[in-house]
Amino acid sequence: MTQPAKQPTLAFIGAGNMARAIIGGLLKTGFPADRIWASEPALDRMDDLKAQGLNTTDDNAVAVKNADLIVLAVKPQLLKEVLLPLQSAASTEDKLFVSVAAGITCDSINQWLGGQQAIVRCMPNTPALVGMGASGLYANAQVSEEQKTQADSVLSAVGITAWVDEESLLHAITAVSGSGPAYYFLFMESMISAGIKQGLSREVATQLTLQTARGAAEIACTNDSTPAELCRQVASPKGTTEQAILSFQSQQLDQVVENAMAACADRSHELAKLLGE
Ligand SMILES: NC(=O)C1=CN([C@@H]2O[C@H](COP(=O)(O)OP(=O)(O)OC[C@H]3O[C@@H](n4cnc5c(N)ncnc54)[C@H](OP(=O)(O)O)[C@@H]3O)[C@@H](O)[C@H]2O)C=CC1
Numbered sequence: 659m660t661q662p663a664k665q666p667t668l669a670f671i672g673a674g675n676m677a678r679a680i681i682g683g684l685l686k687t688g689f690p691a692d693r694i695w696a697s698e699p700a701l702d703r704m705d706d707l708k709a710q711g712l713n714t715t716d717d718n719a720v721a722v723k724n725a726d727l728i729v730l731a732v733k734p735q736l737l738k739e740v741l742l743p744l745q746s747a748a749s750t751e752d753k754l755f756v757s758v759a760a761g762i763t764c765d766s767i768n769q770w771l772g773g774q775q776a777i778v779r780c781m782p783n784t785p786a787l788v789g790m791g792a793s794g795l796y797a798n799a800q801v802s803e804e805q806k807t808q809a810d811s812v813l814s815a816v817g818i819t820a821w822v823d824e825e826s827l828l829h830a831i832t833a834v835s836g837s838g839p840a841y842y843f844l845f846m847e848s849m850i851s852a853g854i855k856q857g858l859s860r861e862v863a864t865q866l867t868l869q870t871a872r873g874a875a876e877i878a879c880t881n882d883s884t885p886a887e888l889c890r891q892v893a894s895p896k897g898t899t900e901q902a903i904l905s906f907q908s909q910q911l912d913q914v915v916e917n918a919m920a921a922c923a924d925r926s927h928e929l930a931k932l933l934g935e
């Protein structure tokens with residue numbers, strides 16, 4: 659029988675939106691708060707995390723020294739200046755770095771950490787907060803099977819995980835699931851605004867839009883039918899939905915989405931080029 663992987667001590671370098679979504683999700687699964695470190699410059703901004711039992715510090719090196727698995731959750735633009743001073747803290751033991759920074763490659767991270775570190779690149783998303791995250795993951799050659807299992811167990815505690823063998827696929831994963839929640843939020847806003855224009859109060863338009871999104875997502879996730887088939891089940895021939903779908907199609911919704919996702923992936927490539935030296 660395979661042994662379960664040892665539960666690692668975690669450090670989050672940067673305790674902003676994405677780190678908090680993962681931390682919140684982990685705590686909900688019962689992950690011990692005292693095995694999590696959070697580090698960022700403004701200590702008082704982490705009072706709520708401290709109150710939940712996390713270890714907090716404004717010294718990234720302290721968090722790195724105390725952890726087995728370090729989640730790099732600062733903006734891509736800051737990663738280099740955050741990592742350069744961490745070289746000695748990083749090199750002391752077999753630590754695993756899990757970077758969630760969009761675009762930045764394992765090679766750049768290794769260059770800044772000054773060695774041949776085990777690095778997992780992860781593109782998570784904020785629904786991790788409610789246990790419904792979707793993370794794409796890639797491991798460099800230095801990552802052991804045990805470390806891969808550890809990274810997977812952290813991210814799969816807050817949602818689903820999908821590993822890829824080619825690092826460059828993380829650009830596409832960013833376009834699909836990393837940034838994806840924002841597309842749905844935007845679409846919800848558009849539906850709420852249109853509902854209000856048709857006479858509904860904001861409250862009713864919001865309630866009905868959000869529940870519809872939740873219900874549609876639930877059916878799509880639990881039904882064997884494809885989203886296209888589910889769409890057809892709603893759209894009765896010569897009925898009301900059909901007119902809405904025809905309107906979307908006449909405005910080339912597929913192309914609009916394809917363009918948006920291409921712009922997203924392009925920016926991810928661009929970040930890698932701009933910041934990766
Ligand atoms: N938000 C999302 O949905 C997703 C984000 N990501 C990635 O996650 C990373 C973080 O993004 P996000 O959480 O949105 O950004 P945030 O700005 O919310 O979080 C970054 C945090 O890092 C802190 N920080 C700044 N400087 C340092 C430092 N020197 N040492 C430690 N911490 C520092 C910031 O503090 P301060 O505010 O004071 O500057 C902030 O709290 C990015 O690389 C992004 O690409 C990936 C997938 C999804």
Ligand SMILES: O=C(O)[C@@H]1CCC=N1
Nearest residue numbers: 759760832836837838
């Ligand atoms: O917008 C961003 O750059 C980050 C990465 C994916 C989601 N948010």
